[in-house]
Amino acid sequence: MASHSLSAVRKRRRRRAKTLLVMVGLLLLTGAGGYLALLNLEPSEAVMRERCTAVVGTETYDLNPDQASNAALIAGVALRRGLPPRAASIAIATAIQESGLRNLDYGDDAGPDSRGLFQQRPSQGWGTQAQVMDPIYAANAFYDGLLKVPGYTNMPITEAAQAVQISAFPEAYADHEPEARAFASALTGYSAASLDCMLRSAESPGDPSQVAAAAAAVFGNQSVVVNESTVTLQAVDRAGWATAQWAVANAKQLNLTSVSFGGLQWDRVGGWTSAETEPGTVTLNVAGAVVE
Template sequence: MPPTSGFRRSTGFIPVLALVVLFLVAVTVYAVSVLSDSEEKRPEPAACTATADGVSYHLTPGRTETAALIAGISVRRGMPARAASIAVATAIQESGLRNLDYGDDAGPDSRGLFQQRPSQGWGSQEQVMDPTYAANAFYDALEKVPNYADLPLTVAAQTVQRSAFPDAYADHEAEAKAFASALTGHSPAALTCTLAPPSSSGSPEAVLAAMTAVYGPVEATVEGDRVTVAGTGTYGWSLAQWSVANADSLSLDSVAFAERRFTRASGTWDPAPASENAVVLTVVRVAEQP
């Protein structure tokens, strides 16, 4: 056999190997392209964001709505923003801002946002399961703490709660402060939400009823799909950002105040002509299927 016969056999292998490599590269490029396209088309998960000092904190729309209720009640009571920070941090620690119908390590009869115990005088189980009642009960106790606004947050919270983990509230201070500052109106345009398309139409009357349940009577007018609520300064921003926090459940399309407008489509506050003296809310109208 000629000594070159082995070399001739190997020369046929190299082109085949090159074709295999090219095929694998093409398949890899295609796969990466398909995955990239699917990532770009995949909708972002619904979430609300509060930004403070350049740092962003995120909660689900449902939990943000709960934080908005807690903060809005503090505004109604005329309490400082610090009170809302303490209350929101406490509710994050105790329940994750969920209205729990069971107890935790605090006691078998603990219930609600703040895991309040009927056996310790917080009210009946039915009462502490009402978020509005629970928030007011927390604030009633907080107001009895001398100089609570000047205390470290975890000390003020622990004085009210008497928890087995007295330092745990401090873990949530930065997040609670960011949401509370926005929702009490002290940080304008600091709360945004990325939301899925609405599945049902909104109701201006339902929006107004939900707002007054938290803030008490408001001066408002309803015209078509629009609700206009009188408000200025921090109070106006509290109403506006409460509305953003509730945009998902109330099917709100836009919220405008102080020459800024939040839209469901953009998920951001953008410059827009708007009254300084009123918060203008527009609900979504979803076309009915034939």
């Protein structure tokens, strides 16, 4: 009798364990579904790794969207100043080494007061902490230093960067030359449609006026038309591709859904495809209300 009761207890425990496992599974599925619904994501997007790539020949290099946005700013400032793509390559390689292309609000081994994309030190005359934390100021300050280096365009990247930064690890800049060159070539417009970002759906509506302001901050005054859901900028040839690929690199931050130029269109699922476009016009489509 005792043996029979023990067997019955074990069976009940097994049933309870199975029921508990089923309930946990349902809760996990329900929770995941609710989380996806909250983010307005398709299930396939939940596992998507957002990334931006630049291609040179058979080589592909990746940055995350925040890094790509900073690389685009650095390249855009070079373009606005009329500097050669080599200057952008040197600056991007330097920022990769110094900060991982992040606008850091703390210092590294270079010094406790180092800040920003280039880890510039206010105590070494780079500007105030607020200034070096402004990416546009920091990029301009780097280029000001680079232009004082005679023959920098013909130097190895590590030598040119070291002449500006005076780093304790000067050889490290060379490690980032291939990816810096790939992104600089795309973001200065020399390599058309070579920058691609794969992104999830926009999480919120965009603001066309903010998109126009962001473009103006990097490239200066352009012929811009702002509508309810689009921003168009007038640019041709290399400048057009630089503007278009700057927009792709900033699509996550600015909530853009697509970018069109030169007979091609990029959208958030990644890739450039053929499209009808207006000659000399870069068209940025801004996300509207999030689809329920």
